[in-house]
Amino acid sequence: MNREITIRLADVAKSFGETKALKKCDFEAHAGEVHAIVGENGSGKSTMAKIMSGVLHPDSGTVSILGEKVNSPIDAKKIGLTTIFQEVLVADEASVFENLFVGRDGVFKSQSGGGDRRAEANEILTRLVGKSVDLDQMVGGLPLSIKQWIVIARAMLRRPRVLILDESSAALDLDSTIRLHEEIDRLRREGATVLIVTHRIAELVRIADRATILRDGVTVGTLQKHEITEENLLSMMTPPDRRASDVKEYASKNRAIAEVSVMTAKNMVAQRTSAPFDFDLPKGSIVGVAGLDGQGQDAFVRALVGIMRPFGGDVLVRSAETGKMVEIATLEDAASAGISYVSGDRKREGIFPQQSIFENLAIGVYRKNLGPMGIIRKPTLKPMFKREVDRLRIKIGSPSNKITSLSGGNQQKVLIGRAFANDPQVIVLNDPARGVDLGTKRDLYRELRAFVEKGGSVIYLSSEIEEFIGFADRVDVFFAGRLFRSLSGDHIAEEPILAAMFGKSENASVEFDLERSA
Amino acid sequence: MMSVSALRQITHDRSLFVPAGLFVVLLVAVALRGHGLFTNNGLAGAILVATPLILTALAITPIVMAGRGAVDLSVGPLLGFINVTLITWLVGNGITNPVAIIGWAVGLGAVFQLIQALVIIYVRVAPIIVTLSGFLVLSGLNLMVMSRPGGVAPDWMLTWGAGTSVFSPVLLLLVAAYALWGVLRSTMFYRNLRMTGADERMAYTSGVQVDVIRIIAHVVGGAFAGLAALSYTALISSGDPTQGSTYTLQAVTALVLGGASLSGGRGGALGSTLGAINMFLISYLLSTFNFGTVSGFVTQMAFGLILIGSLLVNVFVISRRSVA
Amino acid sequence: DGVDQLPASEKKIYEVVDPQIPLGASAYKNFKPKKGPPWKIGYASSYAGNTWRAAALDAVMNDLLPRSKVAGLVSEVVVTQSDLKDAVQIQQMRQMVDDGVDAIIICCSNVTALNQTIEYAYKAGVPVFSFSGYVTSPYAINGAANHAQGGGEMATWLAEKIGKKGNVLLVSGIPGFASSDSFDKAAKEALAKYPDIKIVGEVAGKWTDQVAQVEVQKFLATNPTPVDGILTQGAQENGVLNAMLQSGRDMIPITLGGEASAACYWRNNPDWVDASFHIWPPRREMQQMWEIMLRTLQGQGPKVQSFLRPVLPYTIDDVRAAIPENCDLNSTDFVEPTADGWFPAAVADQYFEHPADPWKAATK
């Protein structure tokens, strides 16, 4: 294997005002390796990636990529470094084709590298997405996963010598992740250096050759492939004082599920052409929702909370007061029936970036505290805020600081707090742990468990199978736009869930090889 | 040959559907009203009167396309500033050499826009605020340079405003602007500009030199503003400190009527031209009716309604595209 | 040539004039219209927002046009309004020419901006008449009061009235418009002759009472300095008067043009001022222009480029005769000279090579 050192960071530090994002960062990566960067939310991974890409300049320390200094994305382009940033950067008003080749040329001159760009684009997109994509359509109307693919394809088309992926699999489903891994593997074989930032431990174990761990802006060590285990990672990522916790604190006690259902859907059609199905949510249970991307589970969850109308069928929920089933057609119906919704896409659907932490949490309950003329009764809000912050162990400074002063994970907790604060009877979560670190995830699981134990009910959509195991009471797997199979008890395990996700019958073995990409 | 590629553009880019449709409707309406637009003199006059607006709309096109909600409010007063300085400082001091005059107009426009671009990029204040500031400063300066309309354009320019021949120097200004734009369009600059406007962060991280692109967009816009000022000076053969300012909202309106998006990324010279011509045609059409004493008011109201209507239709055409 | 051809009595009017005003021979001395009467006339006004313009337009539509129709002289008047935008006015005038009008009257315009368009009209055989304000084009015929003389006389009157010393506020019309600039220029020159008089401020009233009122109010409010007299152009003096009344200051002399509203205040307070001036009576000026136009179209051959009328002073007695005692302080009307008092036919005849009665019915 080629052992040439392609990336070297020595003693790099970077602050944003008061915040020391990176304190002492030392890092090396070789040609021909996949090197993971791991750490809790806010530990500085993205900052590190941005410094290597030339987007940010370090305050001190040296950075050398392929022997060069990189001061801007233009420098990066010149030496063959490409970064896929954590945020999916596409231009909605431009065509797929334009999005793929943006930045490839000079200000005036075309950098014609020979070859037919369209053919090349077609080929790579077909390979990545798994089906062909119209290059001339506007990107704006495409689903997030396709946008993510476009960004990945844009990087791959440049045949990078160094590729950095910052949580690029977060918006991809399992099947897609495997295709991504194939690409990464190919690059590795061609001698490129690939850095991946991810919170998905399983993914990391599968593909990384080495992993460097960041803790509070300091690189605390590098693990070789055989050392990459959940325990090792956790013990290095978390500061010593936070380690001694009960990992299974949140675990399901495998209780029998109650008979009463709080929510039902009859003859629901989630996608325009798919078959109708029924759904019910038993009181006091956690129901997981799984499925490959675009199999209808997302539309289903949105229909449950009234964000969109299903193509057919009704959603009914048991009214907390009367005990009767009432229909949900709009967000207001859902809200007044005591259904709270938490989106995983917090940047777009969750936070109000210019507002304070307090406002971000409290805005969810204003509606319930209105006096005459829509005047908000404020006195009740402060205790509520304190309760939620304590409950979720949200790490905040002053409540009047802006929400953006929190790390992504803590922002997510504020949003979950917003959902809890309404005293809902059902919480619907749409991939809430996307890009959230392990510790935060566990806080979340524990609280949801506590919530159902007090009689609440939870619908939990996730793109990571691991999340369900030992946590969900039932997992509903979607395939071809409908609820394909409900799994419970011992069936809540990786193999059966995967099988269902691929539309296989219960006993068939899962054909594709998880280790194929390793 | 220009019309062929224009036609292809119209059929390709749906944001041009509405302006092109409105253009046809207005042409037919004007023709039905049976007035003299389609004569040599009629066309010559139309070119003479419409060119300042067309060029001003062109002047803000690259700037708006560069994104950040960069509606350039200052362009009208800039037109006025070039006009009054040309008349007072140059002609007033006996400098009437065409090269000097044209150079001054184009150069001043470009330099002013360069300054605005540098403030937008390096002081990092939102463009609409920078150009609002430019609007106020230049509106004030114009009156300080020339407190009231007056002066005369250089002799060689006097004939420009006659408007008796379709192939006049004013048309040449227009052609020059299209030539410059055409050259830019054929390079990668146009695509870079579009991408910068559509999503600047994407463009930046992908290695587009967004600052350079923005500066060029402004400078080109400034040069167009210079050409617009020349055509305006030719139209009124004199200097006027206040009337230039009225071109700001007219140009922005023309741009929007032409299907461009004020939030960047979408737009082009063809659309802006169509938008400006449509505005001219609307006012032409309305003056063929004799509304008598209320004519000004009817014109204003009708103009407002046409604006609303065509914007609404535009929304449907464009939104249908993104759904499809 | 030009003014030199006029009799001495008329030449006198041209002694104090705006230096820019063209005084040469008219380009229409030997003009013959494209076709005989009835003619189609275009009226390209630059603005419609004040009472003065309303009165002028009213004179056309309800007096001059009907009379001309009866006489078979004019068939139609096309009216446009450009909202003070030169480009729009240019286009409207060109459109009128292309649509075959026989003459165009423009109102109160920019001194130079329309020159090319006027030449365009001239070449198409359409004479352009600039009403109440001149343009510098040799191809136009200007007709108005001598605003420079008016500015001078009103300024002198005010200076004498306030005892040759003190602070004066100048309220001009629309800067850049011929009549406004002529007035201001001459007024300032006249005041400069009084060393103890100081112009403490200049605001633009846009010949609109409301604008003048707001501008003067703002000035008075933000300037604690005493003001001893206000020199304002016509068609806005009532606004100035109201601003003074509102300010709570003591009343001071204000120059009066012909607004009936301000005249009404004068009628009720006869000791306030002692003279007033017909400086631009809208109906009379329009009639003057209209008759010049008819005569030109009839081939009478105007001798001069600019027809100026002297500014006529009038007194409280004229006011008493013109408006009743219970007059309206908000009137939108004007006190004007009598129909024949402004541009008498006998005087008009002296301005033409082949004078004749313009109102004589056309013989087919």
Added chain:
Amino acid sequence: MVTTVMNSEISEIGRSNALRTHKSIWIGFALLACLLALGALLVPGFVSSQNARSILLLAAFLGLASVGQTLCALVGALDLSIPYIIGGANILLPSLMVAGLPAPVAMAVVLVLGALVGAANGALSFKLQGQALIMSLGVGFAAVGAVQIYTSLGSQFGGTVFAPVPVWLRNLSAFNGKFFGLPFPPVIVIWAVVAVMLGWLMYNTWFGRSIYAIGGSRTAAARLGISEFKVWTVIHSASGAMSAITGMLLLGFSGGGFVGVGDPYLFTTVAAVVIGGTSLLGGAGGYGATVLGVLVLTVLTSLLVGLGLGFPAQQAVVGLLIVPMVAIYARTPHIRNQI
């Protein structure tokens, strides 16, 4: 695991927080103080009740006209119909009174029409968010054109309408107006009441919070069941109503209807909003900030007039002031920091 950090008191959440986090407020106050000090030093008669009264009176008109602009800016819109609605109201009111409507009825009609035009503007602008600027202009043109046609029919009025202005209306907004015998025009009090009420409502009502929510994140607001369409419509409607009120009050000031009275408010309202510190992109700022912006603008103008500068120079100075003001408190982060 994560330790709870909750040391700071959860108090003073509302307005004081805004004060602390909004640098612009402090800068605005400092600038205002500087201008007042400069005026006191340089301009004789600057510190006088007469001058204070006139500054406040002119500020009140601008302040009332800027209410709608502030609300619109908070959701990221600009309302360019304001000057036209002001002008329209200013001539419609007297012409309705000439037509025989009692003043209160006429005022109610104008107010309702203003609100309706505003609502139409909001509904249409919402459909075209990117082009809202031009949409509002179109609505303004259409509205003022229609009003002028109405006022011209059967009369020779157009841009100007003359009618006796009721004494009480004149008293409301004239320089020599009296407020219960006190020597200042009541419109100043009206403005103060509007400002305080609006400030309070924005922080303490669901609707007020909804405006900020939409300005901050449209999608997140939608998830909370906030109807963006409704908010846009109501805000623009309020803007139309406030413009109509301003137009009617200006009638008392100028003594007669004139459609052009609104013209100065086209860009000055935007300038006041910007100088105050409300982001034109939405979500941050408020009417309190605009009040400061209005005062800064008016005091500055008065100072410049006092120093003998003409209108052109005043305009240029205000223009020159805007960029440094905004640069101090609202620089957009470098693109490097936006990724």
